[in-house]
Amino acid sequence: MRSSLLILILNISCAFSQIPHELVYILGCFENGTTEAQLEYDAEEIFYVDFERHELVYTVPRYYVNDLREKIDRFHVYENAQRGKTTCSAVLTISKAMEKNPPEERDPPMSILYPAEEVQFGVENSLICFVNHFYPPDIRVSWTRNGLPVSEGVSLSRYYPNNDQTFHQLSTLAFTPREGDIYSCTVEHSALKSPTTRIWEPELSHPSLGLDIFCGVGLTLGLLGVAAGTFLMVKRHHRQPILNR
Structure with missing residues (x-):
């Protein structure tokens, strides 16, 4: 049994769009005394409730916040979340007693x-x-x-x-x-x-060293090419009189 209790989940489809949208509000409490409350829109978090600072924390881009705040504040979300927090703790206590305090399920990170x-x-x-x-x-x-x-x-x-x-x-x-x-x-x-x-630990290639090596290899190949060309020219020059005989 998990000790979290999802008190309220709202699924709302937008009636003004051909594409359905999901609005989800979640409130949960846990054995360690923490409470989580947040609002999601199409699986994207809009805000969460910070019970320590007594405020809603919006997680959407800033240019959306003012417009959202005007619409959301009229529903007294923080006050309702506080009441839900109290109710959640009480329901958790009752549920544990009814289940005879079963061991809490745990998942390793x-x-x-x-x-x-x-x-x-x-x-x-x-x-x-x-x-x-x-x-x-x-x-x-x-x-x-x-x-x-x-x-x-x-x-x-x-x-x-x-x-x-x-x-x-x-x-x-x-x-x-x-x-x-x-x-x-x-x-x-x-x-x-x-x-x-x-x-x-940092693993870096050294761009300057790589460039130096690349240039060095290129220069070496270039010099080898010049040397090979000179050798062939000299060799050909020495063979030319033999071919003219």
Whole structure:
């Protein structure tokens, strides 16, 4: 049994378009005390509720926000989400009691580590540790550089729900690539027997060196061509009198 409760899911088809659209509002709560609430339009998130800051956080482009805010605020979404949060916690408690507190289902996370942009030595970049398909939504992500813990330049996104009732989350590290540096991202989760660690180190080809090698090879081949031509010309020159006899 998963401890999340989807209190409200609204599916609305747009009547003014030949193409159907889906509007979904989800409110869920979990055993660890967290509550998630968000609105999706055709599987794209429009906003989520930040209960700590007591506000709606819009995730669509900024030029849409003002128009959306006017339409959404009239429905008192945040106030309703607060009431839903209280109801969700109560229903969760009752459900656990009725099910005689069964063990919570857990899904271990999968993680990958990659740079946000093409890597160049000395140029600022970001490493992204993408953690996916885990449940419950409670993980810990830590970073190291050359075996030493790193906290400066680290950020952690909120939890994002997947369609299979699992979650994904992003942790990023701002860094400047240096030759020989080794970075790691370690993920801890209750479904893992031990933390999982992903390691990354910059692998760069040196464009200037490659160009020099290319030019050097070209120059060498050119000189060999000139030498071969000269040799043939000289050889032919020495053979010419023999042919005239």
